[in-house]
Amino acid sequence: MIYLCLCWEFFKTGLFSIGGGLATLPFLSEMGSKFGWFTQEELANMLAVSESTPGPIGINMATYVGNTVGGVLGGVLATFALVLPSYLVILLVAKVMERFQNNRFVQSSMTTLRPASVGMVGAAILGVLQSVLVNMDAVRAMAWSQMLSWPNLVLFAILLALYAKFNKLHPVVILAIGAVVGIVCKL
Amino acid sequence: MRQLIDLFVSFFKIGLFTFGGGYAMLPMLQREIVEKHKWATEDDVLDYYAIGQCTPGIIAVNTATFVGVKLAGALGGAVSTVAVVSPSLIIITIISTILRNFAEYAVVQHAFAGIRVAVAALVVVSVAKLFKKGVKDVLGYVIFAVSLLLVFFLDVSPIWVVLAAIAIGVGKALKAGKGGEQA
Incomplete structure (x- = not known):
C-alpha cells in the first residue's frame, strides 16, 4: 500500500527535520534510495522546480515527491503527512510557550541539532553533486580520465562563482542560465 | 467564521509569496499579521518564528500554525496550516503533471541537465550560509x-x-x- 508508506515516511520526515526547508532533503534522499521511488537526478530536478516556484521549499518538495510516487493523491497525502507532526507539536508548545523557549534543554539541543542538520543537508548535497559532476559508469569501469563530467564541472564552477559573487541574483536567474546552456550545448 | 476566512486568505497569500526557504516569509508575515490584521505584535511574530525554528517541520508552516493556534485555537491552527501549504499543493501538482508529459522531449532533457548543474551550485551556496549560521x-x-x-x-x-x-x-x-x- 504505497499511500500508507508515503504517509508514514513523510510523517517521520516532518517529525525529525528541524531547521529550515532544506532540512528535509536528507530524508527525501534516503527515501529515494530505500524504496527506489526516484533517482538522485530526479531529486535534483524536483529541487530545481521547488526552488523556482512559489511556496516554502520543504512543502514544494513534499508535494512533488508525493506526486511523483503516487499521483495527485500522493502529493496531497505527502504534504499533509509532513505538516501533521508540526501541527501537533505546536498545539502542545503554544500552551507552554515561554517555558519551552527558555528551557535549557531545548536551547542546548538547538546548539547541537543545528550542526547535525547542516551536516546532513551537506551529505544530501554531496549526493546531488555526485550525480551531476561524476560519471558513475566511468568510475565503475575505472576509466579515470572520464570520471568527471568536464562540461558540467565548468558550468558548475562558473555558476557557483556568479551566484557567490552576486548575492542579490535571484536563484531563478541561475537556473535559467543552466537551462539555456543545457539546451545550447546539449548537455 | 469571518476570522477563520481572514486567516485562510492571509496565510494563502503568505504561502504564495514565500520563495525558497522560510526566511523569505518574515516581511510578508509582518505586513499581514501585524500591520493589516493586528492579530499579533511584531515581538509576538518574532517569538513564533524563533519557536518555529526549534520545533519539528518547516519553519514557514510552524509559524503559520502558531499564529492560527494563538488566535483561534486548534481549529485556527488547522486553517492557517492548510492555507499556507495550499499554493504549493496547487502549483506543484500542475507543474509536475505538465513536466511529466514533456519529459520525453530532447530539449527538455537537455534543459534539465543544465538546470541540475545550476541547482547544485545554488544548494552549495545555501549550505555554506547554513554552515556559517549554525x-x-x-x-x-x-x-x-x-x-x-x-x-x-x-x-x-x-x-x-x-x-x-x-x-x-x-x-x-x-x-x-x-x-x-x-x-
Whole structure:
C-alpha cells in the first residue's frame, strides 16, 4: 500500500527535520534510495522546480515527491503527512510557550541539532553533486580520465562563482542560465 | 467564521509569496499579521518564528500554525496550516503533471541537465550560509563532520543522527547544570 508508506515516511520526515526547508532533503534522499521511488537526478530536478516556484521549499518538495510516487493523491497525502507532526507539536508548545523557549534543554539541543542538520543537508548535497559532476559508469569501469563530467564541472564552477559573487541574483536567474546552456550545448 | 476566512486568505497569500526557504516569509508575515490584521505584535511574530525554528517541520508552516493556534485555537491552527501549504499543493501538482508529459522531449532533457548543474551550485551556496549560521564551536564542527560522514558514506538514517544530536544537547545541559551548582 504505497499511500500508507508515503504517509508514514513523510510523517517521520516532518517529525525529525528541524531547521529550515532544506532540512528535509536528507530524508527525501534516503527515501529515494530505500524504496527506489526516484533517482538522485530526479531529486535534483524536483529541487530545481521547488526552488523556482512559489511556496516554502520543504512543502514544494513534499508535494512533488508525493506526486511523483503516487499521483495527485500522493502529493496531497505527502504534504499533509509532513505538516501533521508540526501541527501537533505546536498545539502542545503554544500552551507552554515561554517555558519551552527558555528551557535549557531545548536551547542546548538547538546548539547541537543545528550542526547535525547542516551536516546532513551537506551529505544530501554531496549526493546531488555526485550525480551531476561524476560519471558513475566511468568510475565503475575505472576509466579515470572520464570520471568527471568536464562540461558540467565548468558550468558548475562558473555558476557557483556568479551566484557567490552576486548575492542579490535571484536563484531563478541561475537556473535559467543552466537551462539555456543545457539546451545550447546539449548537455 | 469571518476570522477563520481572514486567516485562510492571509496565510494563502503568505504561502504564495514565500520563495525558497522560510526566511523569505518574515516581511510578508509582518505586513499581514501585524500591520493589516493586528492579530499579533511584531515581538509576538518574532517569538513564533524563533519557536518555529526549534520545533519539528518547516519553519514557514510552524509559524503559520502558531499564529492560527494563538488566535483561534486548534481549529485556527488547522486553517492557517492548510492555507499556507495550499499554493504549493496547487502549483506543484500542475507543474509536475505538465513536466511529466514533456519529459520525453530532447530539449527538455537537455534543459534539465543544465538546470541540475545550476541547482547544485545554488544548494552549495545555501549550505555554506547554513554552515556559517549554525556551526560555531569545536563541538559544532565535530557534530557537523560526523553527521555528514554517517549519512553520506554509511547511509545512516537521518533520524538516528537527530536523536543523537538531541541526546548530546541534553547531556551538555545536564553537565552545565551540575557545574553551575558546584560553583
